[in-house]
Amino acid sequence: MSLYNDYLPLVQSLNDYGGNFASIRIRQPVLEAIDDGASNDPALRYVQSKLHEKMRQWTGLQDHVTFSEFFEAYYEGVFYLAAFHRGTSLRNITAGSGKGNTPDFETVRKPSVSFEVKTIDFAAPERTYNKIMSEGLDAKLEAQEQAKRTGVGSSIHVIAPHGDARNFKEVVEQVMKKIDSNMKSGQYTRAPTILVVCTARTALNDRAENLRKWLTFPDLTQPANGQLYAIAAHQVDEPFFFPSDHWRMNNLGPLGRAGILRDHGYIAGLIFLSMESSMSNSHEPVKGIYSLNGIWNVDWEKSNSFGRQATFCTKKVFETLCDAWNDTEDSRSTLLPTQ
Structure with missing residues (x-):
């Protein structure tokens, strides 16, 4: 059937x-x-x-x-x-082949780049x-x-989907906690590994402009925090800004967690898989329906143990997959779409 x-x-x-x-x-x-x-x-x-x-x-x-x-x-x-x-062929990795510490996929082309896929559930x-x-x-x-x-x-x-979360700061913290749960470092040590997070069951602002550390708004002097960047690379205890319903910028207080890539330096990058809801009735399986927007981990690039060639290949795979991307140093913010 x-x-x-x-x-x-x-x-x-x-x-x-x-x-x-x-x-x-x-x-x-x-x-x-x-x-x-x-x-x-x-x-x-x-x-x-x-x-x-x-x-x-x-x-x-x-x-x-x-x-x-x-x-x-x-x-x-x-x-x-x-x-x-996007031109990247993958193979699945049999669960348990590394005593349970296995990612979901790896590239067919060598040197291997692995992918761990997490789909965030409701609160x-x-x-x-x-x-x-x-x-x-x-x-x-x-x-x-x-x-x-x-x-x-x-x-x-x-x-x-986020239960009692009162604002987007709490939504972001909840998603970070969900990603962090059941994180197994062994899944990221066999080969360079990229974490893929599906946002389909969240209320995140997950379009590409949210890869920026800061989002500017007309008539507001203080920018807001990009939600995808915050999840991946926010510094712990730095404040989180988001506009209110009355179109004033609010300081919602410090995030109580560091970004996933800051807490887990063994992850090469984080790619957010999001769906364009307005295209849900399209007959296309994936073209124009799903976006892959990522944050590259600069510290991993500088200090991982896999060597120069593997690092170079991992970054090329990351760039090929992503529709848009930034890095943990926010160095590509000017190249990203604006609101």
Whole structure:
């Protein structure tokens, strides 16, 4: 059975109950592209098998753990397809081949560059998914009642993927904590390794301009912090600025965590995988749909143990994959898009 035909009854049952938001980030063209490539591509065959396995394991509407694992495997496939579209061929690394300390993919071309793919989940996933489904069902019933009375029914359903986070400083800190959890240094020591973070279940401002350390706004003298740069390279205890609803710049206080690349010097770079929501109905699997925007780790480039050639090749792979990129010293800020 094709992935999409296997997935369709699953997502229909979710939607009948109110949906779980994450399902709208799963697209038929991607599932079909995985199926199309699986016959002669071992990496896609591995992703295909993993997706079928998770769908078989799914026990029903409130099995959020298995659905999340399915979602994560799906975005491993998205990254693989996006890398291939950009001219970088990858192979999967069998889990456990390094006593559990293995990244997800490595380049086919030598010297090898590895990739660890993380997909950020909601805050307090069990509670958040249940809340979203319950509120989605209420909204659906409200729309149906309106339609009976007036012939047209609609409702507004607000999603809070970051739970009780009060502002974007707390959102950024939450995402940093999520990335940092279960970080295994052994996944990054076998070969130069780039961390890939999927933002599909976050509310981050994840467009390329947020790779800048500072974002300027008309009529505001104080710039705001770029959210992607902050996650990757913010200095601990430096303040975080973001404009308020009244279009005044707010100092939201210091971030309580250092950027991921500052805390984990063994990571060569961090690439954010984001989706252009307005293109979600496109028939293209990845072209124009997914962006790869990265922050390069200058300290890793200066002091890693892999040697000059491996370092040079790793940076070339990083540059080839990224639609836009900056580094931990913010040296490419002027080359990035503006708002």
